[in-house]
Every structure is written in structure tokens, then in C-alpha cells.
Amino acid sequence: MSGFTPHTQAEITSMLEFLSLSSLDELYDSIPQALLLSRSLNLPEGRSEVEVIEEFEDLAARNSPVSKELLCFAGGGAYDHDLYAATKALGSRSEFVTAYTPYQPEVAQGVLQALFEYQTMVSRLSGLAITNASLYDGSSALVEAINLACARTKRSRVIISEGVNPSWREVAATFSSGPGHQLELAHLDSSGCTIWPANTSEVAAFVVAYPNFLGLIEEISAARQLASAAGALLIVAYDPIATSLLKSPGALGADVAVAEGQPLGIPLSFGGPYLGLFSTTLELVRYLPGRLVGETLDTRGNRAYVTTLRAREQDIRREKASSNVCTNQTLMAIWAAIQLSWLGTSGYREIGLKCLSGRAYLTDSLKRRGVGEVRLGRGSFREFPLTIEKSPSQVVEDMASRGFLAGVALEGRLAISNFDSSLLIAVTEKRTKSQIDSFVDALVEVLK
Amino acid sequence: MTPAIAPAGGKASSIPMMGGTPEPTIFDLSVAGRRCGTLRDTGIEIIDPASQLPPEYLRDAPLELAEVSERDLVGHYTRLTHRQFSVDLGFYPLGSCTMKYNPKLADQVAAIPGIANVHPLAPVSLIQGWLEICCTLEDYLTEITGMAAATLAPAAGAQGELTGLLIMEAYHRSKGNSKTKVLIPDSAHGTNPASVTLAGYRAVTVPSNSRGLVDVEALAGFVDEEVAGIMLTNPNTVGLFEAEIAEIAALIHSVDGLLYYDGATLNAIVGVARPGDMGFDIVHSNLHKTFATPHGGGGPGSGPVAVAAHLAKFLPGPYPVRTENGFDVAYPEASIGRVHSFFGNAVVYARALAFMKALGGDGLAMMSRLAVLNANYLKAKIAPYYPAAYETTCMHEFVVTVAKIKKDSGVRALDIAKALLDEGFHAPTVYFPLIVEEALMIEPTETESRQTLDAFAESLIEIAMRTEDSDAAASMHDAPSKTPASRVDEARAARHLVTSVDARN
Numbered sequence: 001m002s003g004f005t006p007h008t009q010a011e012i013t014s015m016l017e018f019l020s021l022s023s024l025d026e027l028y029d030s031i032p033q034a035l036l037l038s039r040s041l042n043l044p045e046g047r048s049e050v051e052v053i054e055e056f057e058d059l060a061a062r063n064s065p066v067s068k069e070l071l072c073f074a075g076g077g078a079y080d081h082d083l084y085a086a087t088k089a090l091g092s093r094s095e096f097v098t099a100y101t102p103y104q105p106e107v108a109q110g111v112l113q114a115l116f117e118y119q120t121m122v123s124r125l126s127g128l129a130i131t132n133a134s135l136y137d138g139s140s141a142l143v144e145a146i147n148l149a150c151a152r153t154k155r156s157r158v159i160i161s162e163g164v165n166p167s168w169r170e171v172a173a174t175f176s177s178g179p180g181h182q183l184e185l186a187h188l189d190s191s192g193c194t195i196w197p198a199n200t201s202e203v204a205a206f207v208v209a210y211p212n213f214l215g216l217i218e219e220i221s222a223a224r225q226l227a228s229a230a231g232a233l234l235i236v237a238y239d240p241i242a243t244s245l246l247k248s249p250g251a252l253g254a255d256v257a258v259a260e261g262q263p264l265g266i267p268l269s270f271g272g273p274y275l276g277l278f279s280t281t282l283e284l285v286r287y288l289p290g291r292l293v294g295e296t297l298d299t300r301g302n303r304a305y306v307t308t309l310r311a312r313e314q315d316i317r318r319e320k321a322s323s324n325v326c327t328n329q330t331l332m333a334i335w336a337a338i339q340l341s342w343l344g345t346s347g348y349r350e351i352g353l354k355c356l357s358g359r360a361y362l363t364d365s366l367k368r369r370g371v372g373e374v375r376l377g378r379g380s381f382r383e384f385p386l387t388i389e390k391s392p393s394q395v396v397e398d399m400a401s402r403g404f405l406a407g408v409a410l411e412g413r414l415a416i417s418n419f420d421s422s423l424l425i426a427v428t429e430k431r432t433k434s435q436i437d438s439f440v441d442a443l444v445e446v447l448k
Numbered sequence: 449m450t451p452a453i454a455p456a457g458g459k460a461s462s463i464p465m466m467g468g469t470p471e472p473t474i475f476d477l478s479v480a481g482r483r484c485g486t487l488r489d490t491g492i493e494i495i496d497p498a499s500q501l502p503p504e505y506l507r508d509a510p511l512e513l514a515e516v517s518e519r520d521l522v523g524h525y526t527r528l529t530h531r532q533f534s535v536d537l538g539f540y541p542l543g544s545c546t547m548k549y550n551p552k553l554a555d556q557v558a559a560i561p562g563i564a565n566v567h568p569l570a571p572v573s574l575i576q577g578w579l580e581i582c583c584t585l586e587d588y589l590t591e592i593t594g595m596a597a598a599t600l601a602p603a604a605g606a607q608g609e610l611t612g613l614l615i616m617e618a619y620h621r622s623k624g625n626s627k628t629k630v631l632i633p634d635s636a637h638g639t640n641p642a643s644v645t646l647a648g649y650r651a652v653t654v655p656s657n658s659r660g661l662v663d664v665e666a667l668a669g670f671v672d673e674e675v676a677g678i679m680l681t682n683p684n685t686v687g688l689f690e691a692e693i694a695e696i697a698a699l700i701h702s703v704d705g706l707l708y709y710d711g712a713t714l715n716a717i718v719g720v721a722r723p724g725d726m727g728f729d730i731v732h733s734n735l736h737k738t739f740a741t742p743h744g745g746g747g748p749g750s751g752p753v754a755v756a757a758h759l760a761k762f763l764p765g766p767y768p769v770r771t772e773n774g775f776d777v778a779y780p781e782a783s784i785g786r787v788h789s790f791f792g793n794a795v796v797y798a799r800a801l802a803f804m805k806a807l808g809g810d811g812l813a814m815m816s817r818l819a820v821l822n823a824n825y826l827k828a829k830i831a832p833y834y835p836a837a838y839e840t841t842c843m844h845e846f847v848v849t850v851a852k853i854k855k856d857s858g859v860r861a862l863d864i865a866k867a868l869l870d871e872g873f874h875a876p877t878v879y880f881p882l883i884v885e886e887a888l889m890i891e892p893t894e895t896e897s898r899q900t901l902d903a904f905a906e907s908l909i910e911i912a913m914r915t916e917d918s919d920a921a922a923s924m925h926d927a928p929s930k931t932p933a934s935r936v937d938e939a940r941a942a943r944h945l946v947t948s949v950d951a952r953n
């Protein structure tokens with residue numbers, strides 16, 4: 001791809017002459033000869049952009065995207081919601097896409113204000129006053145929440161519900177080894193509710209999901225009481241679509257609320273880039289990881305925005321910083337804010353109602369047809385486990401050949417105790433009555 | 449007289465409010481009952497939530513969001529973009545960030561449905577194309593860095609650092625080594641020491657010498673059995689190549705320590721020299737820097753970590769692998785565990801790989817050479833007014849000090865940065881690295897033409913000359929004035945903390 005760099009040969013020559021050099025290689029005279037690569041990189045030759053795009057079209061053809069040919073009933077932390085044209089169009093504007101961290105606020109009011117509005121929206125969803133400008137994904141938000149709780153309480157014992165996404169729990173375990181947090185798993189009972197341990201001394205945080213990984217609502221108040229009694233923080237991992245109908249985590253007493261923001265208008269993208277939502281109380285703001293946008297004035301007295309409380313961050317606190325995050329997921333935060341604004345008060349509520357109604361339509365129909373055991377616990381929003389006799393992963397394969405991504409098999413690393421041989425099924429506002437009917441028909445056949 | 453009518457509420461949105469005018473928030477534009485569009489008709493009757501969910505958990509009232517028409521929405525965000533500087537708009541020489549142009553072909557690749565709409569938990573038979581993209585990018589990165597194996601999962605450079613340090617820790621644990629500290633030069637980026645602490649080690653700062661390089665003799669004084677490793681960027685953050693890297697590697701390896709390479713500066717040396725050949729054991733690269741994926745206003749990035757062969761078994765899982773029957777997903781035997789909810793910022797990989805394929809091996813090598821040419825050219829052009837912190841040939845970026853200008857005129861690096869904004873340029877990085885007083889860190893990248901470099905140099909020199917006049921110098925504390933906002937009061941933001949519309953009063 002010549003043209004990526006603008007230099008003509010004559011310009012290269014003139015610039016080298018200006019530097020009193022005779023070749024580009026001389027620019028590297030400070031590198032010892034022995035360390036210079038004495039050959040070309042063993043990589044293919046460059047190609048025109050049209051050829052590269054065609055190559056990727058061929059690669060993409062070996063994936064099965066969710067589509068009318070592969071109707072998506074899978075969730076497990078990544079959901080197939082509708083994405084509106086305005087979200088895509090505005091979120092793709094290159095002023096947002098090709099800027100970086102707003103270090104110079106005078107020329108970054110666009111990103112800063114978009115983030116300020118995002119913080120407002122996510123604070124309303126979470127019911128907590130302070131929201132940062134995004135983290136990498138739901139799991140990294142959980143890691144930061146655990147770090148915050150341990151820093152705040154000066155304790156290291158963390159009780160984490162089995163209802164928290166198993167992959168997030170794995171990530172939390174990975175990043176707990178350095179700071180030396182002790183993560184203890186509290187298993188789920190057969191109704192999908194957490195069995196909290198009796199001994200809660202010296203606990204830094206209780207982590208509960210709302211709804212949980214199985215899509216089921218648990219007693220958040222029980223966890224809140226335990227946390228208060230133990231002097232611990234309550235971390236709630238919530239679903240930012242479920243909060244359209246459900247009370248916010250903050251209203252239920254969460255000290256920190258984290259979520260995967262992908263359902264707010266971010267394409268499935270093979271798992272990333274997604275969006276870590278992170279909110280906490282004003283009281284804990286000095287422990288906040290990541291960037292925070294604040295409102296202020298410029299010298300003309302106009303309202304302006306700027307990243308604030310910067311003294312928490314790694315570039316200033318260095319080895320004493322409680323978080324190392326620098327680059328975050330700002331663009332995805334902007335997408336989420338646009339999508340939420342497109343939906344507005346009524347659209348956001350309607351998405352929740354449609355998810356819930358679609359899920360209820362599916363579970364009613366499965367029950368009526370006697371397909372597996374539908375397990376709704378104390379209530380399910382848009383996702384639920386279906387316990388079946390056949391191998392769930394085999395069922396997923398069989399359903400794929402019939403045009404359905406039938407769900408997520410709760411097997412291997414995604415296994416949940418008391419939910420052996422189960423398929424996790426999700427219904428979004430995208431799924432119509434006739435699609436659900438044909439899904440049930442196909443499932444009846446596959447399970448025969 | 450016009451007939452009376454009650455105020456409509458909200459603010460007009462179709463009146464152009466270009467760059468310089470503050471934009472109301474989306475909530476200011478809201479009018480109750482307005483909306484952008486309708487949702488799809490699923491054909492399913494809407495049910496009462498109380499019939500399905502525990503009533504005590506149901507919201508009492510709908511959650512309030514902005515209520516705007518799509519026209520208002522588009523107007524609002526479009527006006528916000530007019531208040532935002534970006535690479536597509538102009539020169540963005542932000543040192544250490546590699547703000548090169550992001551070719552549009554990658555946008556088109558990212559939008560292909562078979563790339564954008566794939567569920568990460570789909571069975572492997574349905575994601576063969578994606579796994580091939582991952583494996584191919586790993587191959588490219590290991591070739592470029594001179595390492596044996598790689599994980600793509602870390603979502604940014606900082607997460608790559610922490611992942612790499614946990615690999616370092618796993619290595620020492622597997623060998624029964626008891627290590628407590630990681631060495632870091634005083635020129636290092638803040639994420640390095642922060643990551644060290646989060647990995648459970650103590651960060652020990654090693655001073656640079658008068659040439660801006662790691663002082664190998666001084667370093668020897670820090671090296672003992674407790675050293676787990678060292679984190680370096682090479683070229684380092686002042687833009688200089690650590691020529692004694694082989695000696696440094698020998699010293700660290702002599703106590704069974706490992707060398708970590710912070711790839712933020714890889715753009716200088718692709719196809720020229722490789723971290724693996726310099727003795728590094730663990731290397732992260734920033735796809736959002738070197739490989740031209742857009743920075744997204746602050747992210748997403750991607751920070752793949754490549755390692756030497758003996759560390760491959762510690763890499764995080766899940767891990768795409770080639771098998772006889774196509775691609776599969778595996779966990780390395782002694783994996784440090786998972787670092788991302790799924791596979792990392794996958795679409796960023798597709799973009800980076802598309803860029804690499806477009807340039808090819810030779811194009812990538814030329815990319816680095818021209819990045820270094822541009823930096824040296826600009827450095828030489830401004831040298832009479834902006835002395836480089838260190839005189840030698842720089843790599844893809846350089847650091848100048850305006851300590852003398854400050855002493856003579858009171859104009860600080862920050863004021864010069866703001867004055868540049870008025871000239872239509874983004875400012876360089878300021879006050880980093882910490883070892884240079886009144887630092888401007890300038891990284892032009894290879895995608896800028898000589899004409900742009902000349903114009904930027906002229907502006908910088910003109911600003912320096914202005915500081916010689918005391919009135920003009922005094923007025924620079926008020927810059928910028930031509931930007932969407934004039935100088936922003938950062939102290940006030942921290943004093944009166946307002947981080948959401950609802951916190952205003």
C-alpha cells in the first residue's frame with residue numbers, strides 16, 4: 001500500500017541531505033550492528049486495499065455471523081440486540097474514532113462532553129452518583145471493583161457468587177494473585193440463588209450478579225445485609241438492559257456497580273471491543289479507577305469539560321496508583337450514549353418489556369411442549385437455563401445446522417453447580433413470535 | 449404582535465452551533481414525549497412485568513433518558529464532533545501515542561458482517577475465520593518482535609503489561625525463585641510502575657544517565673537475586689535507542705530475571721530490529737499505535753503480549769490454535785488464566801491485520817524508517833529554538849526542553865502547547881517523561897508530509913520568537929483563543945466536582 005506514507009523519493013533525498021545523511025539506514029546508526037535485522041521480515045508482500053478487503057471477505061465467509069440464517073438465542077454475557085442506524089453513523093464519525101484521550105480539553109470538548117453525558121446516563125442506570133469514562137469490559141470492571149473494595153476496607157477476603165459470569169470470575173482470579181486477594185466462591189442452589197457462607201469475618205466485598213449469569217433474579221437485599229454486618233462493600237454486577245424494568249443496583253444498596261455495556265448498542269464483534277461500566281458512590285470517588293470527566297468553565301466563562309481528579313491515576317501516582325488503566329473504551333462509551341439517547345425514556349423501557357415478553361413467550365411455549373426443564377428461579381428477565389437430557393454442546397451443534405445459535409452450553413469452564421446438562425437461552429427484542437415458534441419446533445426435533 | 453404561545457420547552461436544535469459555541473447537553477434538548485423511532489414489532493403481546501419478576505425489584509417509574517428526535521440527536525453529536533480535534537482533521541504529534549493516520553480500508557474490514565456480528569461463544573465450527581485471523585496476527589507479531597508465541601487478549605498496553613508481569617511471576621514460581629522487585633527506569637511511563645505493584649512486585653526506579661539512557665553501571669548496583677526482571681521501552685521514552693541493551697539483558701539474565709519490553713515505541717524499529725534479538729523475554733505491542741488502529745477518543749486499544757518459547761506455557765487462555773482439522777481453542781498447560789471476558793478487542797485485530805497485509809513486510813519496514821526520518825527532520829528544523837533534551841540521532845520521536853524559554857520569559861511548556869492549538873495543530877505530549885524539565889515530547893509519525901512538518905516547525909519557531917517580547921509572552925498564558933473552548937479551568941473541576949448532569953445545582 002504505497003500512499004500510506006506521503007514521501008516522494010525526492011523528498012526523502014532532500015530530508016536526508018538536510019540531516020547530512022546519505023541513506024535511511026544511517027538513521028539507525030545508534031543500534032549496534034549485531035542487533036539489526038539482517039534480512040527482510042518474513043511476511044507476505046503488501047497488497048492493494050481492494051485485495052485485502054477481499055481476503056477478509058473470504059475469512060469472514062468462514063464465520064457464521066448471527067443473521068436470519070443463524071437466529072441468535074445465545075447470550076452468556078454478549079447479546080444480540082438491535083443497533084440503530086444513527087448509533088452506527090454518529091459513532092463512526094472520524095472525529096470520535098481518530099481522536100485520543102482528551103489531554104488538551106480546549107480541542108477535545110466533543111469527546112469530553114459525550115463522556116460527561118455517558119457518565120450521567122450510566123449513573124442513572126446504576127443508581128450511583130459517580131461513573132467513570134469506561135473500562136475494558138465487564139470482567140475488568142469487576143477486577144477494579146474488587147481492588148477498590150480491598151483498598152477501601154484494607155482487607156483481602158472477597159466472597160463472589162457463582163452467579164457471576166464464570167469468565168469474569170476467571171479474570172478476577174487471574175488479577176487477584178498479584179495484590180493477594182482471596183476469592184471465595186459461594187455456590188448457587190438449585191433455584192439459582194447464592195448460598196452465602198456463615199463466616200463473614202474480615203470480608204472486603206460480596207459480589208453478586210443482578211440478574212445473575214443464569215438470567216435469574218437473586219435476593220440482593222440478603223447480600224446487602226451481610227455486607228453491612230461484615231463491614232464489607234457490596235459489588236453488584238448488573239445487566240444494563242434489565243435495569244429498564246428493575247430497580248437500579250444503587251437503589252438496592254450497591255457500593256459499586258459494574259456491567260458489560262455491550263448490550264447498549266455495541267455489535268457482537270466476536271467478543272470485543274466491548275465496554276466496562278463502572279459506578280460507585282460519591283464517598284468512594286477517590287478510589288475510582290480510570291478517567292473521570294468533570295464540568296467546569298473556560299476562561300470566557302463558558303461551560304466546558306475536562307478529565308478531573310487526575311491525581312488518582314497511574315501517570316501521576318505511578319507505583320502507588322490503585323489502577324494501571326490508561327487507554328480505555330471511550331468510543332464504545334460514546335456508542336452506548338448515542339444508542340441510549342436514540343431509545344430515550346420510552347424506547348429503553350420498551351426494550352425491556354419486549355425482552356421480558358419474548359422470554360416469557362418462549363418459556364411458556366417450552367413448558368407447554370414439555371421441552372426440557374425450564375428453570376426460572378425467583379424470576380428471569382431475558383435469559384434462563386433449560387436442563388435437558390442430551391449433551392447441551394451437541395444440541396448447540398445440531399441446532400446450528402438448523403439455523404439457530406441455540407444458546408450457551410453450561411459445560412466445562414461455564415459449568416454451574418446444580419445446573420448440569422443445561423443450555424443457557426437468551427431472548428432479545430430482536431426475536432419475533434414466528435422465530436421463537438420455529439426455534440421451539442427445531443428444539444423439539446433435536447431433543448427427540 | 450405575534451400571537452401568544454406557551455414556551456415549547458427544550459432548546460432549538462436545528463440552528464447551527466458551530467465549533468466555538470458551547471453545545472447544550474443532550475438532556476437540555478429533551479422534550480417529554482419526543483422520540484427517535486419505534487422498535488420492531490415482534491408479534492408478541494407485552495406482558496405485565498409483575499407477572500414474571502419479583503415485584504419488590506421492579507422500578508417505580510421509568511428510567512429517565514433524553515427524549516429527542518433523531519434529527520436532534522444527529523445535530524447534537526455532529527456539533528460535538530465540530531468541537532473535537534482528531535487525526536483525520538490534522539497533525540497530532542502527541543509523543544508516545546503514535547497518532548498516525550488510520551487507513552479507511554480497516555473500517556470496511558471491520559464492518560463486514562462475518563467480522564462484526566459473530567457471537568464469541570459460538571461453537572468453534574462457526575468461528576473458523578475469526579480463529580484464523582487471530583492465529584495469523586499472532587504469527588505476524590511474533591515475526592515482527594522476534595518472539596515464539598503470543599496472546600492477543602489484553603485490551604490495551606497497560607493490561608498487556610500486567611499480563612506480562614503475571615507471566616514473569618508464573619515463571620519464577622515454576623522455578624522456585626523468590627523474587628520481590630522489578631526494575632524500572634525513571635523515564636518509564638506511569639503504567640509500568642502501576643502494573644508492577646498490581647502484579648505483586650515492588651517497583652524500583654533506576655536512574656538514567658546524562659545521555660538519557662539506562663546507566664548500565666548504576667543498574668548493576670540494583671541487580672541482585674531478588675530482581676524478577678526489568679521493564680524497558682526501546683527506543684526509550686526520550687526517543688533514544690538503548691544501545692547497551694545486550695549488556696543489560698546479560699546482567700538481568702545473570703540473576704534469572706526476565707526482560708519486559710513495553711512496545712509503545714515499537715513504531716521506530718519494525719523490520720529494523722527485534723526485541724527478541726535484543727534479549728527481551730516478554731513483549732507487548734500496542735495495535736492502536738504501531739499498527740494504525742484508531743484510538744477511539746481514548747480507546748479501544750489492544751495490547752497483545754508475545755513471549756519467548758520457554759514462557760509460552762504460561763500465556764492466558766483461551767488461546768486459538770491450528771490443528772489438523774482447522775482451528776480450535778485451547779488453554780496453555782500452566783496458563784496464568786483468563787484476562788478478558790472473551791478473546792480481547794477482536795475487531796481491533798482484524799483492523800491491524802488488514803493494515804499489516806496492506807503494507808506487507810517491506811512496507812512495514814519502510815513505515816518505521818520514515819517515522820524515524822520525520823522525527824529527525826523535525827528535530828533538526830526546530831533545534832535552534834527548541835533544544836533536544838539529548839543531542840544524538842533520535843528514533844521515531846524526540847523530547848525538547850523549553851526550560852530556557854521558561855526562565856527567560858515565564859512561558860511554560862503548557863503555554864506553548866496551548867499556543868499550538870491556536871495554530872491548528874494538536875499539542876505534543878507535555879511534562880513527560882519526568883526526567884526532562886519543561887518537556888515537549890514530539891512524535892510526528894510517518895504519515896505526515898514534509899509540508900506539514902515544515903508548517904508545524906514554522907509555527908513552533910514563531911511561538912518561540914513571540915516569547916522574546918514580554919507583552920506577547922504574557923498573553924500566551926491566556927492561549928488558546930481560537931479553539932472551541934478557551935483555557936479550561938481544571939482546578940475548578942476538581943474543587944466543584946460535577947461529573948453528571950444530575951450533580952449540578
Ligand SMILES: Cc1ncc(COP(=O)(O)O)c(C=O)c1O
Binds near residue numbers: 327604605606607637
Ligand atoms: C510508553 C508507554 N507505555 C505504556 C502505555 C500504556 O498503553 P495503553 O494506553 O495502551 O494502556 C503508554 C500509553 O500511552 C505509553 O506511552
